[in-house]
Amino acid sequence: MRSELCTRCGSCVGLSGGSIVFHDREGRYLPRQIADVDDATAARAWTACPGKEFNFPFYRNHFYPDAPHFHEYIGSYQELMIGHSTDEEVRRNGASGGIISAILIYLLETHRIDGAVTLRMSHSKPWLSEPFIATTRADILEAAQSKYTISSVNELLPQIAAFDGVLAYVGISPQVQSIRKLQHAGDPSVKNIKYIFGPFYGNTLYFSSIRSFLRTYGERDYHNISKLYFRYGEWPGNMRIEMKSGRVIELKKFHANYLIPFHVLQNSLYCTDFTNEYTDISGGDAWAPVYEERGRGFSMIVSRTPQGQAIIDEMIKEGNLVANAITEEEAIKMHSHGYDFKKRGSFIRITFRRMTGKAVPDWGYRIKGFPVSRWLMEAMISSMFVLLRTRLARWSVEQMNPVFVGKMFEKARTLWKKSTNKIKRKELV
Ligand SMILES: Cc1cc2nc3c(=O)[nH]c(=O)nc-3n(C[C@H](O)[C@H](O)[C@H](O)COP(=O)(O)OP(=O)(O)OC[C@H]3O[C@@H](n4cnc5c(N)ncnc54)[C@H](O)[C@@H]3O)c2cc1C
Numbered sequence: 001m002r003s004e005l006c007t008r009c010g011s012c013v014g015l016s017g018g019s020i021v022f023h024d025r026e027g028r029y030l031p032r033q034i035a036d037v038d039d040a041t042a043a044r045a046w047t048a049c050p051g052k053e054f055n056f057p058f059y060r061n062h063f064y065p066d067a068p069h070f071h072e073y074i075g076s077y078q079e080l081m082i083g084h085s086t087d088e089e090v091r092r093n094g095a096s097g098g099i100i101s102a103i104l105i106y107l108l109e110t111h112r113i114d115g116a117v118t119l120r121m122s123h124s125k126p127w128l129s130e131p132f133i134a135t136t137r138a139d140i141l142e143a144a145q146s147k148y149t150i151s152s153v154n155e156l157l158p159q160i161a162a163f164d165g166v167l168a169y170v171g172i173s174p175q176v177q178s179i180r181k182l183q184h185a186g187d188p189s190v191k192n193i194k195y196i197f198g199p200f201y202g203n204t205l206y207f208s209s210i211r212s213f214l215r216t217y218g219e220r221d222y223h224n225i226s227k228l229y230f231r232y233g234e235w236p237g238n239m240r241i242e243m244k245s246g247r248v249i250e251l252k253k254f255h256a257n258y259l260i261p262f263h264v265l266q267n268s269l270y271c272t273d274f275t276n277e278y279t280d281i282s283g284g285d286a287w288a289p290v291y292e293e294r295g296r297g298f299s300m301i302v303s304r305t306p307q308g309q310a311i312i313d314e315m316i317k318e319g320n321l322v323a324n325a326i327t328e329e330e331a332i333k334m335h336s337h338g339y340d341f342k343k344r345g346s347f348i349r350i351t352f353r354r355m356t357g358k359a360v361p362d363w364g365y366r367i368k369g370f371p372v373s374r375w376l377m378e379a380m381i382s383s384m385f386v387l388l389r390t391r392l393a394r395w396s397v398e399q400m401n402p403v404f405v406g407k408m409f410e411k412a413r414t415l416w417k418k419s420t421n422k423i424k425r426k427e428l429v
Contacts, residue, residue, distance in 0.1 A: 007174035014157030055364030075277025083323030097299030114165025118143035200284030255406020280308035
């Protein structure tokens, strides 16, 4: 809980019966123990924790024994597709193609589930996200879109356990890993969860990103936020903040990405699960010029289990979803910079961290054999993260025009994508 390895998944908080709480959600957002925890509870929380350890090969063999395909970057899968919801309202509300929301609505309306664990923006504190169990189409639409600041979905474990009915669960990769650990351990808290879905996961940001973004626009008090969206409007969408005064601040998503190196959660840098490998179905943005130019929203869909594939097939057949298969090579090219960041960069960053004598996570596998140039590049990137997260750097960027900084960041991303275009497993040992 005190290390930089905490993912803030919320499992220890949820399992602790009130003895562990998140006390500073607008700050470091760390769990804190406020009362005694008995040994049995501590053992459950320790088992559930995905920050220190998650054995990828072990859980892959356990949950995906017969998957027809496996790639070290993508995980086990049945099929790779590009698609979108055919329901325009769902597609428009979704972060990319509205796939995850469409699936949840479909399962709800066909009575396969009674509720879905999702994440919406809080009604009382609209600058923070909050997990809840969606039981209607309107609830699911309210929860759609990506939230890029810290979320702690698993603090909802008591409500998940007490729910009267079958649940689908949506979470980012560390949260899903924790649910899988609990399922493997036979923990009663997750007995109602039948389906697991989730978005790809590049990184997540501290709340300081919102404060800093506001300061850039001359707004000093985040309490004056009335609505916060990370992906508002036409795909890929805008970061948009509506203030109580009626002022609206909006910046292209690609430009708002400039906040990442200044406010990234340390643990994101050690996480090697980009595509949410332990879900039934996961989804990411279909980042390719051919889709980006068209707007409207396209997702990459990875079906991983037979039950996940069956849902996709059924939804396509019934006209709820449009999805076309793509090759592994196309899929990797589309997110080459993401794989470079998570499947190369993370392992190098873990090695750097180990060299300083600090605790490192154990993922049960290692990708190695990177060229010297990649190590040097990572040394530069890691130094940049250290430098840009200082108060001075954050203050300096707040004095600049966010559109200008955002454009520079977008250019850097394009260059990174180009330079990693040919990233292939066979280049590695
Ligand atoms: C923190 C984060 C980082 C991401 N990084 C990348 C990336 O680098 N590359 C990429 O291609 N895609 C990334 N994605 C995924 C992408 O933004 C879309 O979520 C994905 O394409 C699914 O789109 P959709 O339209 O199908 O989802 P929607 O229909 O919009 O549904 C999204 C679902 O995810 C849930 N959700 C949203 N945010 C969170 C969160 N923080 N924690 C838990 N649950 C959440 C929502 O409640 C909703 O149920 C990221 C998503 C998140 C949340």
